[in-house]
Amino acid sequence: MEDYFSDDDYYYSDRDSLDGLENEDSGPQWASKGPTSKVITKESLLAAQREDLRRVMELLSIRVHHARTLLIHYRWDVEKLFAVFVEKGKASLFAEAGVSIVEHQDLDVRPPQTVMCDICIEDLPSGETTKMDCGHCFCNNCWTEHFIVKINDGQSKRIKCMAHKCNAICDESVVRNLVSKTNPDLAEKFDRFLLESYIEDNKRVKWCPSTPHCGNAIRVEDDQFCEVECSCGVQFCFGCSLEAHSPCSCLMWELWVKKCRDESETVNWITVHTKPCPKCHKPVEKNGGCNLVSCICGQAFW
Amino acid sequence: MTSSSAPSRKALSKIATNRLQKELVEWQVNPPAGFKHKVTDNLQRWVIEVNGAPGTLYANETYQLQVDFPEHYPMEAPQVIFLPPAPLHPHIYSNGHICLDILYDSWSPAMTVSSICISILSMLSSSTAKQRPADNDRYVKNCRNGRSPKETRWWFHDDKV
Ligand SMILES: [Zn+2]
Ligand SMILES: [Zn+2]
Ligand SMILES: [Zn+2]
Ligand SMILES: [Zn+2]
Ligand SMILES: [Zn+2]
Ligand SMILES: [Zn+2]
Numbered sequence: 001m002e003d004y005f006s007d008d009d010y011y012y013s014d015r016d017s018l019d020g021l022e023n024e025d026s027g028p029q030w031a032s033k034g035p036t037s038k039v040i041t042k043e044s045l046l047a048a049q050r051e052d053l054r055r056v057m058e059l060l061s062i063r064v065h066h067a068r069t070l071l072i073h074y075r076w077d078v079e080k081l082f083a084v085f086v087e088k089g090k091a092s093l094f095a096e097a098g099v100s101i102v103e104h105q106d107l108d109v110r111p112p113q114t115v116m117c118d119i120c121i122e123d124l125p126s127g128e129t130t131k132m133d134c135g136h137c138f139c140n141n142c143w144t145e146h147f148i149v150k151i152n153d154g155q156s157k158r159i160k161c162m163a164h165k166c167n168a169i170c171d172e173s174v175v176r177n178l179v180s181k182t183n184p185d186l187a188e189k190f191d192r193f194l195l196e197s198y199i200e201d202n203k204r205v206k207w208c209p210s211t212p213h214c215g216n217a218i219r220v221e222d223d224q225f226c227e228v229e230c231s232c233g234v235q236f237c238f239g240c241s242l243e244a245h246s247p248c249s250c251l252m253w254e255l256w257v258k259k260c261r262d263e264s265e266t267v268n269w270i271t272v273h274t275k276p277c278p279k280c281h282k283p284v285e286k287n288g289g290c291n292l293v294s295c296i297c298g299q300a301f302w
Numbered sequence: 303m304t305s306s307s308a309p310s311r312k313a314l315s316k317i318a319t320n321r322l323q324k325e326l327v328e329w330q331v332n333p334p335a336g337f338k339h340k341v342t343d344n345l346q347r348w349v350i351e352v353n354g355a356p357g358t359l360y361a362n363e364t365y366q367l368q369v370d371f372p373e374h375y376p377m378e379a380p381q382v383i384f385l386p387p388a389p390l391h392p393h394i395y396s397n398g399h400i401c402l403d404i405l406y407d408s409w410s411p412a413m414t415v416s417s418i419c420i421s422i423l424s425m426l427s428s429s430t431a432k433q434r435p436a437d438n439d440r441y442v443k444n445c446r447n448g449r450s451p452k453e454t455r456w457w458f459h460d461d462k463v
Contacts, residue, residue: 118412119317119321119376119411119412120317120320120321120324121321121324122320141317142317142377142411145315145317145374145377146377146411148374149374149377149378150377160410162377162410162411162412163410163412164410164412164413165408165410166410
């Protein structure tokens with residue numbers, strides 16, 4: 001997590017954070033630990049993710065990186081994604097998530113011998129350049145540097161095209177290929193980030209909070225406020241990842257725990273000076289500028 | 303990660319050096335109207351004179367922009383601030399920090415120093431009141447340990463100004 005939130009000015013808390021805040025009004029419906037939850041081991045993580053990717057690829061006839069971009073945008077909620085597809089259509093589904101599928105209309109006779117890269121302002125043989133799905137073409141050196149900066153900045157899941165105001169998310173296979181040529185360790189890190197997104201961005205899946213970590217995650221089928229039990233024996237609240245605390249609400253429990261740790265000052269500060277991001281629910285501080293804020297997850301809100 | 307406002311002391315990457323040399327040449331041939339680059343031998347920090355456009359609130363006034371380039375420019379945005387005294391403007395803080403999305407979240411590697419200058423001048427020109435942002439005092443106080451504007455989580459204005 002430290003890759004994402006290293007700056008203490010951002011007042012993010014970890015994933016065991018204030019997720020409970022927005023649940024305050026809705027009044028969680030408690031369910032007992034039942035058969036609606038499933039333990040996902042390290043080994044089955046990849047398979048579970050592949051299954052969701054496959055469903056989306058088949059339904060929409062798209063390639064894996066587009067499916068992943070859509071799923072990350074919809075927090076791995078396949079049903080929600082399908083609902084948006086039915087309601088708003090493919091074009092708006094794709095545009096919202098930054099997926100651009102261009103029908104390659106450039107039937108130009110031959111590709112030009114050299115291409116000028118607008119980033120480094122060099123003329124290069126077209127073989128040393130890469131055109132992304134959005135149609136923007138830059139040289140491989142510039143793409144590689146861009147990918148390295150973004151991966152190191154913790155933004156692997158949404159690496160945007162380099163063109164100004166282009167919202168397209170870069171093809172993960174291009175990222176992987178180019179980065180691994182100069183920086184194989186970082187390419188591995190990139191793959192790990194993508195894999196873990198299935199857990200960290202998925203509202204139905206959470207890491208088991210055991211310490212030391214057992215390596216498992218839990219997936220719930222429908223009720224996000226149930227208490228679950230991992231195969232390692234740990235029981236926890238799926239809503240807040242703290243120890244099981246029904247019938248107390250997640251917010252009250254969290255405040256109680258914080259109070260016990262004598263951090264009530266911090267809690268007050270956070271509730272007064274931050275707003276939770278509507279997408280990833282992390283508290284984001286307003287500390288400059290005016291209206292619009294955008295969270296590191298990419299969501300902008302007012 | 304330190305939070306000092308000094309530009310990262312890391313030397314410019316090869317891509318950054320090449321690109322800045324090209325931008326400098328282009329600037330000398332074709333500088334953006336209203337701007338003057340005070341040439342030094344420091345490629346990593348540019349100081350640029352801005353002249354308020356005629357017919358605007360800032361006509362006949364001159365300000366100075368300081369642009370510091372990070373190691374991985376242009377993949378990383380440069381840090382751009384006004385040197386004191388900063389123009390009185392609803393999106394410019396008294397410490398010189400500028401509330402302009404292209405300097406932060408909306409930066410893209412395809413932008414250049416010239417395009418930044420043009421955006422800043424248009425921001426100045428469209429201003430209808432010479433005043434500080436409403437949260438100036440709080441913000442500047444928060445920055446007093448020399449925090450860089452790139453470490454602020456900016457809430458940007460609407461497009462009106
Ligand atoms: Zn290039
Ligand atoms: Zn693009
Ligand atoms: Zn466990
Ligand atoms: Zn809870
Ligand atoms: Zn967020
Ligand atoms: Zn502002």
